[in-house]
Amino acid sequence: MSLLQARLNPPMADWQGQSVWIVGASSGIGRATAEALQARGARVIVSARGSAALEDFATGRPGCLAIPLDVSQPETVAAAAQAVHSALGGAPDLVLYCAGHYRPLRATAFNLQEMQKHLAVNYVGVLHVLDAILPMLLQAGRGHIALVGSVAGYRGLPMSLAYGPTKAALNNLAENLYLDLHPRGLGVSIINPGFVDTPLTAQNRFSMPALISPEEAAQHMLQGWARGHFEMNFPRRFTRWMRLLRCLPDRWYFASVRRITKA
Numbered sequence: 001m002s003l004l005q006a007r008l009n010p011p012m013a014d015w016q017g018q019s020v021w022i023v024g025a026s027s028g029i030g031r032a033t034a035e036a037l038q039a040r041g042a043r044v045i046v047s048a049r050g051s052a053a054l055e056d057f058a059t060g061r062p063g064c065l066a067i068p069l070d071v072s073q074p075e076t077v078a079a080a081a082q083a084v085h086s087a088l089g090g091a092p093d094l095v096l097y098c099a100g101h102y103r104p105l106r107a108t109a110f111n112l113q114e115m116q117k118h119l120a121v122n123y124v125g126v127l128h129v130l131d132a133i134l135p136m137l138l139q140a141g142r143g144h145i146a147l148v149g150s151v152a153g154y155r156g157l158p159m160s161l162a163y164g165p166t167k168a169a170l171n172n173l174a175e176n177l178y179l180d181l182h183p184r185g186l187g188v189s190i191i192n193p194g195f196v197d198t199p200l201t202a203q204n205r206f207s208m209p210a211l212i213s214p215e216e217a218a219q220h221m222l223q224g225w226a227r228g229h230f231e232m233n234f235p236r237r238f239t240r241w242m243r244l245l246r247c248l249p250d251r252w253y254f255a256s257v258r259r260i261t262k263a
Contacts, residue, residue: 007227019044020094024148025047025057030046065087071126074131101122102201145188146191147173174231191233193217194233210235
C-alpha cells in the first residue's frame with residue numbers, strides 16, 4: 001500500500017458492542033449520527049443542553065443514556081465525562097463533538113457578544129471536552145476523537161465572520177491532536193461538511209448548493225470512519241470546489257468568492 005493510500009486511523013466499521021459519546025446530539029448531524037450508530041449496535045451516550053430531546057432519543061433504546069451538559073461550563077463537562085466513564089466502566093471507543101453555534105454575521109455589523117458565543121461553543125467547548133476525556137483515553141491507550149468542523153473553515157466566506165474562524169481553529173486543532181495522539185494508539189478525525197439541512201442552516205437566506213440531510217451526513221461519516229480517514233468532507237460535488245479555493249492565490253480567491261456569492 002502506498003503512502004497516499006495508507007489509512008490514517010484504525011478503521012471503525014463494526015459498531016456492535018462499541019461505546020460512543022456524542023456531544024451535541026439533540027438535533028441535526030449529532031442526532032442523526034446517534035441514531036445511525038445505535039442502529040448498528042453501538043451503545044450511545046448523548047449529551048447537549050436540551051435534556052428533553054436527549055431523553056426522547058434514549059427512551060426505548062436499550063443501553064442508550066442521556067447526560068445533559070453545557071459545553072461552555074467546564075465543571076458540567078467534567079461531571080458528564082465522569083458519568084460516561086462510570087456508565088461504561090472505562091473510556092468510550094468514540095467521542096464525537098458535534099455541538100455548534102451559528103449566526104450569519106458580517107464585519108459591517110460586528111457583534112462582539114456573538115463572536116464570543118461562537119468561540120465558546122464551537123472551539124472552547126471542544127477544549128473542555130478534551131480536558132475531561134483525554135486522560136481517560138490516554139490511560140486506556142485506545143479510542144477515537146472526532147470533531148465536526150465545516151468547509152467554512154477552509155477560507156473566509158461572506159456571512160461567516162464569527163463561524164468560519166472557529167471551524168478553521170478546529171481543523172488546525174485536529175491536525176495537532178493527530179500528530180500527538182496517533183503514536184499513542186488514539187484515532188483522530190475532522191469532519192468538514194458542506195451545507196446540511198439543520199436548525200443552524202435554516203437561518204440562511206441564500207441558496208445552499210448541494211444541500212444534504214443530516215442522515216446523509218451521518219452515512220458519509222460512518223463511511224469515513226470505516227475507511228480510516230482523517231478528514232471527511234462531503235458532499236464531494238460541493239466540497240471539492242471549496243478545497244480548490246484553498247489553493248488559489250489570494251487575488252484569484254477574493255475575486256472568485258465575490259463573483260460566486262455576489263458579495
